[in-house]
Amino acid sequence: MSDSPEQDYDPGDVAVIGISAKAPGAGTKEQFWDNLVHGRESVTFLSKDEIRVDETLINNPSYVRACGVLDGYDAFDPSVFGISDRMAAAMTPENRLFVESAWEALEDGGYDPDRVTGEVGIYGANNPQTAALYSSPPDRVSVGPEAIEHGLAWSPDTMTSNALYYMGLTGEAVTVTTACAGFHYAVHLACQSLLLGQTDMAIAGGAMVRLPHPRGHLWEEGRILSKDGHCRPFDANGTGSALSSGVVTLLLKPLAEAVAARDHVYAVVKGSAINNNGVSAVAYGLAQPERLSACIANAMQVGGVGPDTVSLYEANGLGLPMTDELEVHAANMAFGKQTGTCSIGGVKGNVGHGGVVAGGFGALKAAMGLYHKKLVPTINLTEPNEDIDFPSTPFVPQRELADWEPAAGIRRAGITAIGGGGYNAHLVLEEPPTLAERAPEAVDRPRLATLSALDDEALARQRARLRDWLEARPELRLDDVCFSLNVGRKVLGRRWAAVVRSRAELIEALSADAPRGRTVATGAAPQVDVASLPRNDEGIVPSGQDGPALFDLGAAWVNGQRVDFDSLHQGEASHRVSLPTYPFRPRRFWRTDW
Numbered sequence: 001m002s003d004s005p006e007q008d009y010d011p012g013d014v015a016v017i018g019i020s021a022k023a024p025g026a027g028t029k030e031q032f033w034d035n036l037v038h039g040r041e042s043v044t045f046l047s048k049d050e051i052r053v054d055e056t057l058i059n060n061p062s063y064v065r066a067c068g069v070l071d072g073y074d075a076f077d078p079s080v081f082g083i084s085d086r087m088a089a090a091m092t093p094e095n096r097l098f099v100e101s102a103w104e105a106l107e108d109g110g111y112d113p114d115r116v117t118g119e120v121g122i123y124g125a126n127n128p129q130t131a132a133l134y135s136s137p138p139d140r141v142s143v144g145p146e147a148i149e150h151g152l153a154w155s156p157d158t159m160t161s162n163a164l165y166y167m168g169l170t171g172e173a174v175t176v177t178t179a180c181a182g183f184h185y186a187v188h189l190a191c192q193s194l195l196l197g198q199t200d201m202a203i204a205g206g207a208m209v210r211l212p213h214p215r216g217h218l219w220e221e222g223r224i225l226s227k228d229g230h231c232r233p234f235d236a237n238g239t240g241s242a243l244s245s246g247v248v249t250l251l252l253k254p255l256a257e258a259v260a261a262r263d264h265v266y267a268v269v270k271g272s273a274i275n276n277n278g279v280s281a282v283a284y285g286l287a288q289p290e291r292l293s294a295c296i297a298n299a300m301q302v303g304g305v306g307p308d309t310v311s312l313y314e315a316n317g318l319g320l321p322m323t324d325e326l327e328v329h330a331a332n333m334a335f336g337k338q339t340g341t342c343s344i345g346g347v348k349g350n351v352g353h354g355g356v357v358a359g360g361f362g363a364l365k366a367a368m369g370l371y372h373k374k375l376v377p378t379i380n381l382t383e384p385n386e387d388i389d390f391p392s393t394p395f396v397p398q399r400e401l402a403d404w405e406p407a408a409g410i411r412r413a414g415i416t417a418i419g420g421g422g423y424n425a426h427l428v429l430e431e432p433p434t435l436a437e438r439a440p441e442a443v444d445r446p447r448l449a450t451l452s453a454l455d456d457e458a459l460a461r462q463r464a465r466l467r468d469w470l471e472a473r474p475e476l477r478l479d480d481v482c483f484s485l486n487v488g489r490k491v492l493g494r495r496w497a498a499v500v501r502s503r504a505e506l507i508e509a510l511s512a513d514a515p516r517g518r519t520v521a522t523g524a525a526p527q528v529d530v531a532s533l534p535r536n537d538e539g540i541v542p543s544g545q546d547g548p549a550l551f552d553l554g555a556a557w558v559n560g561q562r563v564d565f566d567s568l569h570q571g572e573a574s575h576r577v578s579l580p581t582y583p584f585r586p587r588r589f590w591r592t593d594w
Contacts, residue, residue: 181417347365
């Protein structure tokens with residue numbers, strides 16, 4: 001990402017500046033990426049006692065006890081959002097997952113919802129069936145407060161408006177139901193709104209919890225669910241996919257504005273397109289090659305992207321020979337005749353079929369690959385399907401971890417999602433812009449770092465997580481870390497602050513046995529003469545940039561005073577960086593009756 005003010009950016013480019021994800025085998029996007037890098041399969045093979053379905057079904061010889069299990073699918077931390085336990089229990093698991101994920105995406109991008117200015121649009125996909133399976137409300141004759149509360153908590157329609165409301169934001173709230181293309185449709189609509197100027201930032205994603213959970217599936221010849229629970233994209237022996245659950249959300253902003261705000265950019269959305277098959281010769285619900293091809297080509301055209309510059313095609317990849325062949329045929333028509341090669345992959349081999357969030361898993365894989373400049377293997381691919389004539393296409397199955405070194409000189413990925421009912425969607429992502437050379441960080445300059453939480457236990461976990469994060473990422477600059485903490489986190493009641501001159505000092509201060517002197521914390525912060533400190537309409541401002549002035553500022557903040565952190569960082573060139581998000585303390589909430 002360049003700091004150069006004269007650099008021009010394509011006005012149609014949208015930056016991905018924050019990401020949150022939970023998937024089978026991964027509670028964070030970092031764990032998800034690590035699983036992909038190491039070729040791990042996160043589908044769980046269950047015992048009969050772990051499955052909550054009819055006993056007759058479990059004993060059916062065609063019942064496959066495999067599932068992409070989502071840890072914590074039934075748990076939630078309502079306290080951060082000011083949600084009552086009664087409301088939390090009434091909310092569907094997808095509603096709960098989505099609001100937490102939206103919060104994490106905003107924090108990962110370095111934005112405090114209380115200090116966000118402008119409109120924030122929220123666009124999300126969920127599965128309407130989940131609400132009915134979770135708990136059907138009675139046919140009420142009243143529309144009083146209790147009935148309204150239950151309706152808002154339970155309804156699939158209000159998933160995005162709940163996130164907007166409970167984070168204290170204003171903007172658009174659009175919940176889409178476009179089957180397994182839902183994530184892509186949400187991103188497409190978010191990008192359109194941003195480019196039309198209807199919103200200033202957008203959160204887009206999808207949430208899926210298959211109920212009952214965990215569960216297996218019934219294998220049927222020629223259908224999309226796997227005979228043995230394994231998904232084998234592009235493999236001759238593929239029999240489909242296992243079912244899985246998860247949530248992925250992205251924080252989006254026009255690229256030029258993200259660069260101006262010194263945001264952390266994972267990837268750039270160059271183009272997106274959606275269409276539907278309508279009536280066709282292909283069975284309803286299956287990919288129609290000509291329509292899917294048109295969708296893929298349209299996304300590249302919208303982004304001004306030549307197919308010869310796209311070096312990763314992340315397929316829908318059901319792992320069923322017929323559907324995989326149709327998809328590769330469609331992609332080949334869209335890419336046309338070209339001499340270059342393009343890696344092709346399918347993430348369903350790792351995590352199974354996530355329904356409305358399936359495209360989110362593929363987009364997350366591509367975005368993290370662009371960010372880390374790596375191509376990860378498509379697992380369970382041992383015998384390529386000969387009916388897919390790969391040699392006559394530009395596509396080469398990615399079977400090993402590799403450095404991403406594109407012949408075109410720029411890294412780009414296309415990600416396809418296909419939904420039952422004829423829904424097609426395609427995203428084109430590009431690597432983040434290259435950083436201009438930055439001036440070295442000032443040596444031995446004091447900096448103020450702050451953390452806050454609802455209680456002391458959460459604050460201690462925040463300190464531990466940040467310490468571990470910094471120890472694992474020596475490339476992070478102290479000025480960027482302090483800037484991101486001070487302006488990018490919601491201010492809560494229990495607070496901690498430290499004045500430090502280096503990363504090593506910050507890591508030491510975050511440790512449980514940190515020495516007094518430069519560290520101030522709730523219950524131990526020295527009292528300061530608040531009346532003597534300068535202030536403006538936004539709160540106390542620093543009286544200087546030296547250690548004592550910053551210590552007074554930190555002590556005042558820890559003791560409950562409002563501080564204008566923007567004034568503290570005014571004139572700096574610090575960047576927002578990804579740091580650990582709030583340590584939610586989820587509790588189980590489940591309800592089967594009203």
